[in-house]
Amino acid sequence: MGKSSVPVALIYVTLAVLLLVLLSLAPSHPQRPHRRLKLRSSFSFSAPPASHDRRIPFDPIIADIERRREDREWERTHFFPHSGGGDSAPAMEAQPEWEDFIDAEDYINDEDRFNVTHRIIDLFPKIDVGPADGFVSSDELTQWNLKQAEKEVMHRTERDMELHDKNRDGFISFDEYEPPSWAHRFYDSNSTDDKVGWWKEDHFNASDVDENGLLNLTEFNDFLHPADSRNPKLMHWLCKEEIRERDKDRDGKLSFQEYFNGLFDSLRNYDEVYNAIDQSDTSVEAPAKKLFSQLDQDNDGLLSEDELLPVIGNLHPSEHYYAKQQADYVLTQRET
Ligand SMILES: *[C@@H]1O[C@H](CO)[C@@H](O)[C@H](O)[C@H]1NC(C)=O
Ligand SMILES: *[C@@H]1O[C@H](CO)[C@@H](O)[C@H](O)[C@H]1NC(C)=O
Ligand SMILES: *[C@@H]1O[C@H](CO)[C@@H](O)[C@H](O)[C@H]1NC(C)=O
Ligand SMILES: *[C@@H]1O[C@H](CO)[C@@H](O)[C@H](O)[C@H]1NC(C)=O
Numbered sequence: 662m663g664k665s666s667v668p669v670a671l672i673y674v675t676l677a678v679l680l681l682v683l684l685s686l687a688p689s690h691p692q693r694p695h696r697r698l699k700l701r702s703s704f705s706f707s708a709p710p711a712s713h714d715r716r717i718p719f720d721p722i723i724a725d726i727e728r729r730r731e732d733r734e735w736e737r738t739h740f741f742p743h744s745g746g747g748d749s750a751p752a753m754e755a756q757p758e759w760e761d762f763i764d765a766e767d768y769i770n771d772e773d774r775f776n777v778t779h780r781i782i783d784l785f786p787k788i789d790v791g792p793a794d795g796f797v798s799s800d801e802l803t804q805w806n807l808k809q810a811e812k813e814v815m816h817r818t819e820r821d822m823e824l825h826d827k828n829r830d831g832f833i834s835f836d837e838y839e840p841p842s843w844a845h846r847f848y849d850s851n852s853t854d855d856k857v858g859w860w861k862e863d864h865f866n867a868s869d870v871d872e873n874g875l876l877n878l879t880e881f882n883d884f885l886h887p888a889d890s891r892n893p894k895l896m897h898w899l900c901k902e903e904i905r906e907r908d909k910d911r912d913g914k915l916s917f918q919e920y921f922n923g924l925f926d927s928l929r930n931y932d933e934v935y936n937a938i939d940q941s942d943t944s945v946e947a948p949a950k951k952l953f954s955q956l957d958q959d960n961d962g963l964l965s966e967d968e969l970l971p972v973i974g975n976l977h978p979s980e981h982y983y984a985k986q987q988a989d990y991v992l993t994q995r996e997t
Contacts, residue, residue, distance in 0.1 A: 677781050717810045717987055720780055724809060726765045728816055735820055799988050806984035814889070814980065818882040832875035833884075835865045858902050867898035888977035899973055900966040914963035917953055925949045928975045 718724030769775045788805045789797050827837050840860035858864055868876055868884035870892055876884055883890035887899050904915055907923035915924065925948075954960075956968050974982070 677777060717806045717984060718813060719806070719809065720784065721809065722775075722780070723769065724813065726769070728813070730765065732820070739824060799985070799992055802988035802991065803981070803985045806987050807981055810980045810984055811889075814886060815878075815882060818878065818885055821885065822878060822881055832877055833881050834875055835862055838865065858898075858905060863901075864898060867894045868892065870894075886980075888974065888979045889981075896970060896973055897966055899977060900969040903969060903973070903976055904964070904966060912963070914965050915969075916963055917950070920953060920964055921946065921949050924976070925952070928952075928972060 718727060785797070786793065788801055789795065791798075791801050791804065822833065825833050825838055838860070864887075865876070865884065866872075868880050868887070868890075870880055870883075883892050883895055887895045890896070903924065904913065907915060907919045909919055910916070952972075953964070956964055956971065958968055959965075
């Protein structure tokens with residue numbers, strides 16, 4: 662420890678803040694000053710999570726509690742006949758300690774059992790790995806968050822797979838797949854204008870890397886989370902969808918107006934553009950024009966699917982985006 666013990670203590674405080682913030686950020690009750698650690702409320706399978714309440718679990722113990730709670734909720738909702746009914750939990754190895762608690766929140770609020778300081782000390786060396794220098798950097802925290810987020814996403818994909826894989830062969834065929842109920846409002850079954858390409862055969866085929874007509878778990882996870890996939894076909898498909906939604910004249914490309922009216926405002930994290938603009942140009946369109954000309958590689962005044970690829974991650978933030986946002990947020994909290 663020696664001379665670095667002071668900053669290390671500071672980092673511990675940071676991580677403690679992080680853990681507390683993540684647990685208790687949920688609706689605050691100003692009339693109730695007594696702070697109680699809160700678990701995130703059960704994830705709703707009936708709608709996609711709104712990006713503003715994306716929170717990545719920080720502590721794997723908490724994540725595990727939340728996941729098991731979610732699973733029980735899921736089983737109640739979807740009632741698998743094979744599982745023998747609502748409450749029959751699968752035979753577990755050892756039941757975790759918190760199972761004894763009627764309400765898991767009682768467990769994490771019981772200071773003798775769940776000591777936040779101890780948790781932080783246990784977790785610190787797992788986060789401080791690149792390099793292990795006694796400091797947690799923004800990158801290390803981002804990587805940690807990302808790992809937790811990916812675990813959670815994959816767990817949900819596994820549950821979704823159970824639901825859709827009707828013949829239980831471990832693969833999803835296009836016929837087996839039914840869009841989630843919340844997606845139905847996007848389609849009018851008779852509509853010919855095909856506004857939304859999500860959940861359709863194009864989307865399915867783009868996810869099917871080995872082109873065997875079936876999605877395995879990895880491919881299905883990519884299908885559900887295309888922005889996080891490393892599948893170029895799927896990235897292309899996403900660009901195509903972005904263009905299709907805004908392509909008023911249906912030429913398959915975006916003109917400046919189509920891009921300005923529909924796409925530019927949806928880009929996130931594009932501060933670089935604002936910093937790069939010529940300060941003498943004060944028009945509202947200046948940043949948009951600047952970016953457009955950067956993207957329009959062949960200078961034909963139109964953006965093609967390929968030309969949209971560099972910003973697709975800004976249109977569809979990946980888990981990495983949220984992981985970094987959360988890491989940065991926490992690191993700024995320390996300074997206050
Ligand atoms: C948590 O553990 C630390 C270190 O052992 C101890 O000083 C602290 O009092 C404990 N906190 C609670 C709330 O029990
Ligand atoms: C679709 O079109 C058919 C025939 O035109 C019509 O009978 C049916 O009600 C329509 N369905 C919807 C959901 O609009
Ligand atoms: C998807 O791929 C299958 C072959 O695996 C093909 O028959 C089908 O026409 C493709 N659909 C689309 C929309 O490209
Ligand atoms: C699914 O298939 C892809 C492509 O063949 C492969 O790279 C991946 O490892 C497979 N995933 C699983 C879970 O088998």
